[in-house]
Amino acid sequence: MDFDFSDDQVSLRDAVAKWVEKGFDFPRRHALAKAGGFSRAVYGELADLGLTGLVVPEADGGLGFGPVEAMLVMEELGRGLVNAPYAAAALVAPTLLAAGPADIQAAWLPRIATGEALVVPALNERSGRYRLQHVSTTAKPQAELWTLSGQKSVVPAADEADEFIVTARLSGAADDTTGIGLFLVNKAAAGVSVKAYPTQDGGRAGELILAGATATLITADGWPALERAVDVGIAASCAEGVGLMDKMVAITVEYMNTRKQFGTTLASFQALRHRMADVKMQQELGRSMSYYASLKLGEPAEQRRRALSQAKVQLGQSMRFVGQQCTQLHGGIGVTDEYISSHYFKRLTMLEMAYGDTLHHLGEVSARMQDTAGVFA
Amino acid sequence: MDLNFTADELAFRAEVRQWVAENLPKDLSHKVFNALRLSRDDLQRWAKILGKKGWLGYGWPQQFGGPGWTAVQKHLFEEECALAGAPRIIPFGPVMVAPVIMAFGNAEQQQRFLPGIASGEVWWSQGYSEPGAGSDLASVKTRAERQGDSYVVNGQKTWTTLGQFGEWIFCLVRTSNEGKPQTGISFLLVDMKSPGITVRPIITLDGEHEVNEVFFDNVVVPANNLIGEENKGWTYAKHLLAHERTNIADVNRAKRELERVKRLAKQEGIYDEPRFRDQIALLEVDIVALEMLVLRVLSAEKSGKQSLDIAGLLKIRGSEIQQRYAELMMLAAGPLAQPFVHEAMEAGWQGDFADAAVVAPLAGTFFNMRKTTIYGGSNEVQRNIVAQTVLG
Numbered sequence: 137m138d139f140d141f142s143d144d145q146v147s148l149r150d151a152v153a154k155w156v157e158k159g160f161d162f163p164r165r166h167a168l169a170k171a172g173g174f175s176r177a178v179y180g181e182l183a184d185l186g187l188t189g190l191v192v193p194e195a196d197g198g199l200g201f202g203p204v205e206a207m208l209v210m211e212e213l214g215r216g217l218v219n220a221p222y223a224a225a226a227l228v229a230p231t232l233l234a235a236g237p238a239d240i241q242a243a244w245l246p247r248i249a250t251g252e253a254l255v256v257p258a259l260n261e262r263s264g265r266y267r268l269q270h271v272s273t274t275a276k277p278q279a280e281l282w283t284l285s286g287q288k289s290v291v292p293a294a295d296e297a298d299e300f301i302v303t304a305r306l307s308g309a310a311d312d313t314t315g316i317g318l319f320l321v322n323k324a325a326a327g328v329s330v331k332a333y334p335t336q337d338g339g340r341a342g343e344l345i346l347a348g349a350t351a352t353l354i355t356a357d358g359w360p361a362l363e364r365a366v367d368v369g370i371a372a373s374c375a376e377g378v379g380l381m382d383k384m385v386a387i388t389v390e391y392m393n394t395r396k397q398f399g400t401t402l403a404s405f406q407a408l409r410h411r412m413a414d415v416k417m418q419q420e421l422g423r424s425m426s427y428y429a430s431l432k433l434g435e436p437a438e439q440r441r442r443a444l445s446q447a448k449v450q451l452g453q454s455m456r457f458v459g460q461q462c463t464q465l466h467g468g469i470g471v472t473d474e475y476i477s478s479h480y481f482k483r484l485t486m487l488e489m490a491y492g493d494t495l496h497h498l499g500e501v502s503a504r505m506q507d508t509a510g511v512f513a
Numbered sequence: 514m515d516l517n518f519t520a521d522e523l524a525f526r527a528e529v530r531q532w533v534a535e536n537l538p539k540d541l542s543h544k545v546f547n548a549l550r551l552s553r554d555d556l557q558r559w560a561k562i563l564g565k566k567g568w569l570g571y572g573w574p575q576q577f578g579g580p581g582w583t584a585v586q587k588h589l590f591e592e593e594c595a596l597a598g599a600p601r602i603i604p605f606g607p608v609m610v611a612p613v614i615m616a617f618g619n620a621e622q623q624q625r626f627l628p629g630i631a632s633g634e635v636w637w638s639q640g641y642s643e644p645g646a647g648s649d650l651a652s653v654k655t656r657a658e659r660q661g662d663s664y665v666v667n668g669q670k671t672w673t674t675l676g677q678f679g680e681w682i683f684c685l686v687r688t689s690n691e692g693k694p695q696t697g698i699s700f701l702l703v704d705m706k707s708p709g710i711t712v713r714p715i716i717t718l719d720g721e722h723e724v725n726e727v728f729f730d731n732v733v734v735p736a737n738n739l740i741g742e743e744n745k746g747w748t749y750a751k752h753l754l755a756h757e758r759t760n761i762a763d764v765n766r767a768k769r770e771l772e773r774v775k776r777l778a779k780q781e782g783i784y785d786e787p788r789f790r791d792q793i794a795l796l797e798v799d800i801v802a803l804e805m806l807v808l809r810v811l812s813a814e815k816s817g818k819q820s821l822d823i824a825g826l827l828k829i830r831g832s833e834i835q836q837r838y839a840e841l842m843m844l845a846a847g848p849l850a851q852p853f854v855h856e857a858m859e860a861g862w863q864g865d866f867a868d869a870a871v872v873a874p875l876a877g878t879f880f881n882m883r884k885t886t887i888y889g890g891s892n893e894v895q896r897n898i899v900a901q902t903v904l905g
Contacts, residue, residue: 137522137585138515139812140819145514204514389904409900410893416903417826424805425798431516449798502787502794507775509797510768511516511804 139427141208148201149208155185156216162476165217169338169479174296176254178220183251188226196245198230206368207375207430214379217479219338221256221292223372229255231368232301232318235361236354240320244299256297257365258288258321258344266492268303268362269313273346275304275353282353283327284319284346294342295332297323302346306356318358319351326350337486338479363437367444369491371433374426374451377487381419381458384480388412388462391477395467408465415461422454428511438504445492445500452494459484516808518585525586529593536562542598543860546773548878550721550858551600553636553678559600560633570607570631577615577623578631584814588765588807595765603675606630606637608760610683613700613749617741626681626702638679638705640670640727641750647672648894650685651694651747655729657686657701659736659743664688664701666709666732672888676712676725679705685750688743700746702738709733719880720855761824761889762831764804770838771800777845780871789845796837803830822902825895832885832892839875839882846872853877 141149159181168175182188187209192198199205206227213222226248233244233255247253264270273286284304291300300321308315321328327349332342355361392403392412402408429447432440459481463470470477488494506513518526541559544551563569571590573579582590594602602608611630614622629635646652655668666686676682682703689697705712709732714722741749774793778784784793806827813821843850849872856862857873864870886892 137518137808137812138816139809140816141514385903392904403904406897409904410896412903413825413829413896413899416899417829420806420823420826421802421830424809425802427514427809428516428801428805431514446798446801449795450802498791498794498798501798502790505775505790505794505797507772508768509771509800511801511808 141204145205145208148205149212151185152187152209152212153215155181156212156218160216160218162217162479165219165338166479169219169334173219173334173338173340174221174293176296178218179222179225179254180251182218182220182222182226187222188251189249191227192230192245192249196241196249198245198249203368203371203430203433206372207426210372210375211379211382211426214376214381214483215383217338217380217383217476217483219483221254221297221339223369223376224256224292225254225297227372228257228365228369229301231365232257232361233354235318235358240352240354244320253299254293254297255299255301255320256292256294258291258294258300258302259362259366260289260291261287262289266496267311268366269316269359270311271303271305271316272310273302273304275306275317275319275351278350282317282319282351283348284321284351285327285348286346288344288346290335290341291330291344293340294330294344296340299323300344301354302344302351303358303362304351313359314357316358316362317356318354318361320354321346321349321351335486337483360437363441366491367433367440370444370448371426371429373487373490374422374429374447377451377455377484378419378423378426380480380484380487381422381455384458384462384477384484385415385419387477387480388415388465391466391469402465411461411465415458415465418454418457422451422458425450425454442501442504445497445504448492448497449494449501452488452497455484455488456494518589522585522589526589526593529590530597532566533593533597533599536566537597537599538562540860541600545598545600546769547860548773548858548874549860553675556600556603556675557633557636560602563602564631564633567631569602569633570611570627571602572608573611573615573631577611577627584811587760588811591760592765592768595769598769601766603636605639605674605683606633606635609639609753610637610702613683613740613753616752617700617745617749621737622702622740636675636678636680638673638676638682638727640673640682640684640703642672643669644671648891650750650890651698653685653687653698655684655686657688657699657734659688662736664734664736664739666701666703666729666734668729670727670729671715671725673712673725673727674723676705676727677714677722679712681705682727683740685746688746695747697744698746698750699743700740700749701734702740703729703732703734704738707732707734717881718883719877720853721858721877721881723881762803762807762827763835764800764807764831767800767803767831767834767838770835770842771797774838774841774845777842777871777875780868781845781847783845792841796834796841799830799834799837803827803834806830823899825899825902828889829886829892829895829899835885836879836882839879843875843879846875849873850876 189198194200275282302319306315306317327347329345330342395402425447432443463481469475570579575581657664657666684701686701688699709730711728713726715724783789813819854873
């Protein structure tokens, strides 16, 4: 049991932090959000750092790193409030592709690693909420390819992506976990259209409409890969949440030690000090469960699933509490668009909805409870 | 980064598990698993079994006859004892006063007091709180006046846990009124058989006699029972508080009690009722998160690379969780949480209504647990401490 980072891991973290500090200040971020929420240039800079190939195997041109490195990168991207579809495209998408045959991996992973191809998962359907087995998009064989019909919701950077990884039903009813295929769909393919929008947290997403769109099959047994990829997404969200909370708390502490009311700093009022102690509690519980999430990714599916849902329940609560309370502790300035903390708050709030919200995952934890419990259960 | 214990640590755990399984009397674990009343004899029986093995002072260095375990080994030992249903080690001797005697006592005091603590023969009590000094401990008023080779002690201690069994008591006493309140306090060991000591029970809201008032009326204490220097007692007391870090969260016990919540909910037919089950699931997440927090502290202690000053968080969270599981158990009992039967806490009592032995003790445990957010520095005092580390 050891929660220290290796020297290489610290170097990686420092490299990301340095890029944020030098290349991604708040005015740039703010302008980018106002301009629609996505910049291929920013994504290219992440690629230049090697980050788009972080978890891609070395044989495919990546760095071949694992969950702990991904966690460190996500923490820093969170701290820097980086609005790029990094987790979806660089962590979740390669996990889905890993379920495919060698030729598909060889065709896509190197281009993902260099940042040349922006491949995003399109997994959610409107009526399924967070239930990823709810797949009503249909797949029909056509020669060596397939045609897909249906609609996917809140797809990251939908109108800027090059390729989508889509779930579609090969057989069974809408909520069966069997009969779900994973497919690659090119944005330029016939029958593909996108309605994009900026998101509350300064990012970009969209609805993906498939009307007999041509697609390539990755795997006809998509469920295990889908569950695994979503767990990767949960761990990434948890780590990003930790970075966001760290920075938002730091901003709030500084403000409370500067701002004066009734002739003294906010930091001297016990009601506010106790609130901050409660914030610190949620921050540290969140960090603990983010570690837990990343360190449990290598477990067998059943333990992994339970652990990742436990983590998302904790982070959901922590992010909400820290975001809302740090906003409250600021007073009026905290609810303005011009001040940085409101943007941390919005990202923390939206992140609860990434890969399943607190109630969804509480249901998962509840359904998966065993007689014994604990970190090693 | 690695979540798993090392092979050596796992081997150590297996050894402890086997030993506990072979040596923990079944009547004791039955009482612990069902939160029934433990007598003085019950508590001391287990203490002496551990003492004989050399594990009662499980946190002690080898120099003083302890096992010299690492922080992780201590944690694993606590976990194995808790999960097996061992009575908790009454901390006042082996966990609280012994480290102070080791760090600040002289050789004569170490030889005189440590063997009786290590073996479990001598029952120690804690004389800290007073009617006017609760969370504000530095305002203790019990006076110790030096007269020749002795101190004469006058005053009152309170909330003395299991003081009715105490043979010795370690006290914070006032030896000076000069300067700040903290600077005039001394650390004194008092034989509870001394003339002038009166112990009076305080009956708590659960009807139990767990805590006491201890009165000192011209009690003569040999001066060689003073630990360290006069007026330095506050420093020693703080050392004692710093000595126990992860233990305060009591997460291993929480894991055992979560299992009991589930058993009770199943028995009461509400485990599959979503509204109740989700509350258990939330508690399970809280307990896993607390365990991770504890493991992070252990890892930091082990490597020394990062400092984690979060003892206050462990106390707050641990105590909140203790109250929550006790509350869920009481709620699981439903309307039958209401009977207040003193005998219900005794092993073997069956009662004269359905499932009495199972449901009747639950509300008592809930009421008993209200102490946890109050004692050991109330949770509000802990929040002051946490806020200090965050806001300065």
